[in-house]
Ligand SMILES: *[C@@H]1O[C@H](CO)[C@@H](O)[C@H](O)[C@H]1NC(C)=O
Ligand SMILES: *[C@@H]1O[C@H](CO)[C@@H](O)[C@H](O)[C@H]1NC(C)=O
Ligand SMILES: *[C@@H]1O[C@H](CO)[C@@H](O)[C@H](O)[C@H]1NC(C)=O
Ligand SMILES: *[C@@H]1O[C@H](CO)[C@@H](O)[C@H](O)[C@H]1NC(C)=O
Ligand SMILES: *[C@@H]1O[C@H](CO)[C@@H](O)[C@H](O)[C@H]1NC(C)=O
């Protein structure tokens with residue numbers, strides 16, 4: 001009787017007001033700063049679907065003007081103190097049509113655009129019903145200057161910003177909706193892929209499912225590997241410098257000439273670059289050819305780029321660039337200029353010396369960076385016992401013509417994690433998909449759209465586990481249905497409205513794709529072997 005009375009009066013008190021206005025009212029009455037230690041409020045706003053938000057606070061280098069919002073959300077923006085000398089800029093997009101799921105988004109490069117927040121990923125995931133959060137990862141702008149003599153900001157960047165945002169976001173979710181989230185997810189690529197793996201290592205309780213694209217694991221050595229290209233290629237205009245047009249045309253053509261059809265498809269896409277033993281000496285100038293050819297020192301340059309980076313005793317530092325990525329890699333790594341992220345990392349993080357000269361980078365710098373391991377950013381776990389034990393799932397993917405992080409490093413890391421275990425044992429909790437014809441996180445000639453976020457096209461595929469990496473990890477966590485492949489989509493001119501050009505099922509490592517029929521655009525004509 002009493003119970004019935006209580007539940008009756010509860011019913012009276014909580015009788016829902018229908019329509020948007022109820023949620024809007026609740027949103028605008030929310031006091032988010034009350035629930036997050038060290039927080040001050042920047043924005044509280046109810047945003048309706050199809051609004052285009054602009055970001056007046058954003059620093060100029062972010063070049064981040066607007067974001068279309070795809071669902072009705074309660075938008076919360078806070079500044080959160082992380083130490084006496086550091087703070088993060090945080091946002092939560094809490095959708096009116098909430099699935100009960102929580103999700104955190106990652107960052108990229110050494111960005112922190114107000115602010116580093118990947119608004120496109122907040123828009124994408126909140127429209128799929130996730131209560132989504134993102135942060136500037138501790139700093140604003142694309143350069144490394146905010147790290148200068150500020151180790152607390154480096155710690156934010158390495159792991160604390162994501163963990164703080166996750167704690168904050170889970171609290172806000174509980175307080176706004178009046179109940180805790182059901183399951184918790186993470187999505188990110190590049191630096192964001194690393195953030196996901198770091199979280200599984202350091203805070204295994206934070207997420208149930210993680211999508212980690214092109215993970216920047218072994219971060220210290222990655223920074224050095226990237227810094228080294230400038231010393232291999234030399235500066236633009238120096239005597240042996242190979243111009244971009246050469247890389248984009250006849251050098252890339254020769255890579256394809258040697259490797260495109262190993263997978264039986266002449267489609268300009270190398271399914272498995274580990275099988276491509278590119279030999280640049282076929283491009284050496286000789287009596288009959290003097291144009292579109294390389295002299296001896298240029299041939300050596302290519303051999304160095306396509307070889308592993310090793311210590312003098314032969315120990316591996318970081319694996320070779322995979323062949324096939326030339327067209328994209330010239331934009332930055334082979335551009336004959338310092339790679340900005342690496343240059344800033346040495347100047348403002350490793351040495352705190354703005355006069356550090358990128359052209360003098362050498363092995364000593366590699367050793368110094370790795371030894372210092374700023375903010376514990378390394379991220380090269382060879383086991384993830386806490387995450388695995390609690391039943392967490394990781395879906396990692398990597399573009400096979402990634403022009404900024406060689407996919408060979410993800411293979412190396414996966415195998416280090418695997419150790420002596422069977423593939424089946426790994427399949428229970430981590431699966432790695434190699435995405436042929438994909439550049440760094442997105443774009444490229446292949447079927448690269450996988451629902452990985454990042455831009456409009458990435459959200460253009462059905463939210464189904466076969467075609468969407470985020471839904472794949474959700475179904476794996478919640479239904480125990482693990483993905484055995486990811487079917488990527490290539491839109492005509494990478495424009496969703498122009499329709500689908502072709503799709504292809506990308507295999508779970510260590511399987512590789514081989515064409516077994518005639519038309520390479522037909523996904524049924526491929527087999528994972
Ligand atoms: C948003 O725009 C799309 C496409 O223009 C339209 O289909 C949808 O109904 C709009 N949604 C709202 C809530 O206005
Ligand atoms: C965040 O920290 C930076 C660097 O210390 C400082 O310039 C800025 O004023 C701080 N912002 C807030 C809102 O505390
Ligand atoms: C980043 O920019 C925001 C908005 O201008 C500002 O409030 C915040 O203090 C900045 N953060 C840092 C660490 O400088
Ligand atoms: C290699 O060829 C370039 C022109 O492509 C030339 O400038 C350079 O001097 C040559 N280097 C050697 C060692 O012959
Ligand atoms: C000379 O180089 C061209 C391509 O640069 C190659 O096709 C040809 O076989 C080479 N000739 C000899 C004799 O090596």
Ligand SMILES: *[C@@H]1O[C@H](CO)[C@@H](O)[C@H](O)[C@H]1NC(C)=O
Nearest residue numbers: 491492493494495497498499
């Ligand atoms: C796709 O892009 C190419 C090159 O930019 C252009 O020639 C072609 O017309 C475009 N196709 C469509 C269907 O828009």
